[in-house]
Amino acid sequence: MSMTRGGRPHVENPYRKSNMKQLLQSSAASIAALSALAMVAFATPASAGEYCRKDVTSAVVSCSFDNMAQCQAMSSGRGGDCFRDPFLAETTKALAYAPKAKHVIHRHKNAS
Secondary structure: OOEOOOOOEOOOOHHHHHHHHHHHHHHHHHHHHHHHHHHHHHHOOOOOOOEEEEOOOOOOEEEEEOOHHHHHHHHOOOOOEEEEOOOOOOHHHOOOOOOOOOOOOOOOOOOO
């Protein structure tokens, strides 16, 4: 039996071990849940908007704005440049539907 600083015998608390075990188990469960959530969040593709904003102080570009007004509202008082996403495809040539395929029927002459 070990002694404490005061000279009294040290008595182990059985509840302390079970409390620590519960704390470790709940922490592990929380960490696993947060890790799974992070994996799902990073696995989903980012949706880009049509307009981008380049921050003045950090030069970070964020293309998450649907229109120029949203971008300018975000830049108001903070500074930054708003512009159309240069990597976005030409929207005037985009189709909202799949064009119908043109089927050509080839007629072969019989060799008789």
